[in-house]
Amino acid sequence: MNNKSSNEPNVVINVVGEVCPVPLIRFRKALRSTPLNAIIEMIGDDESSRREIPMAVEELRLSLIAVYDENGKWRILIKKTRNV
Amino acid sequence: MPKKLTIVVHSEDLDKIYSALIIGSGALSYGLNVTLFFTFWGLRRLIKGNLSKAPLSKYNFLGIGSWAMKRKMRKSKVISLNELIHDFKELGGKIVACSMTMKVLGITKEALDQSLIDDYGSVGTYINESKDANITLFI
Numbered sequence: 001m002n003n004k005s006s007n008e009p010n011v012v013i014n015v016v017g018e019v020c021p022v023p024l025i026r027f028r029k030a031l032r033s034t035p036l037n038a039i040i041e042m043i044g045d046d047e048s049s050r051r052e053i054p055m056a057v058e059e060l061r062l063s064l065i066a067v068y069d070e071n072g073k074w075r076i077l078i079k080k081t082r083n084v
Numbered sequence: 085m086p087k088k089l090t091i092v093v094h095s096e097d098l099d100k101i102y103s104a105l106i107i108g109s110g111a112l113s114y115g116l117n118v119t120l121f122f123t124f125w126g127l128r129r130l131i132k133g134n135l136s137k138a139p140l141s142k143y144n145f146l147g148i149g150s151w152a153m154k155r156k157m158r159k160s161k162v163i164s165l166n167e168l169i170h171d172f173k174e175l176g177g178k179i180v181a182c183s184m185t186m187k188v189l190g191i192t193k194e195a196l197d198q199s200l201i202d203d204y205g206s207v208g209t210y211i212n213e214s215k216d217a218n219i220t221l222f223i
Contacts, residue, residue, distance in 0.1 A: 018161060020106065021110045056114045
């Protein structure tokens with residue numbers, strides 16, 4: 001479904017203000033509801049989730065595109081490279 | 085084969101039920117299969133409408149402590165136990181109710197929130213699920 005050449009997200013999950021374990025749960029839910037090769041963008045400000053979402057991406061053997069830090073918030077871009 | 089986590093939920097304390105469900109949903113987020121075994125006092129939390137009526141393991145003060153903790157958690161934007169257990173189920177987490185405890189404490193299936201329960205079993209079910217688990221915890 002994702003023929004875009006850029007890394008523009010297909011879905012954006014905003015978890016600003018949310019704490020453990022909600023950012024992880026929302027990430028997992030997004031993975032279940034998006035098709036293969038979808039690009040998911042997570043936006044949040046919980047410090048530990050900034051480290052733990054990429055850890056989950058690795059454990060799930062998905063592709064971590066980028067992590068950005070902007071004004072106390074982070075943005076994590078993930079490509080759903082396999083069905084999990 | 086996906087990795088697996090099993091937890092024995094023995095305690096009925098609010099803080100410990102939180103720990104079990106947070107660890108369980110965290111593991112599901114990491115792609116693990118998760119089974120929670122509710123036994124003894126923990127099983128009482130699966131009685132309809134009982135989940136968040138749990139006491140605190142410390143400083144409960146006849147329920148005032150538990151009430152204050154829930155208030156504090158809401159202020160800190162911590163997810164409620166009811167939402168958490170529904171997320172746990174939605175992400176594919178399994179819940180087993182201990183049938184021996186049901187007999188001992190006189191809890192019927194009808195009294196339990198059956199929408200949360202995937203299976204009823206005893207120690208054999210726990211061992212069978214845990215023998216190839218990567219992580220198992222007793223809470």
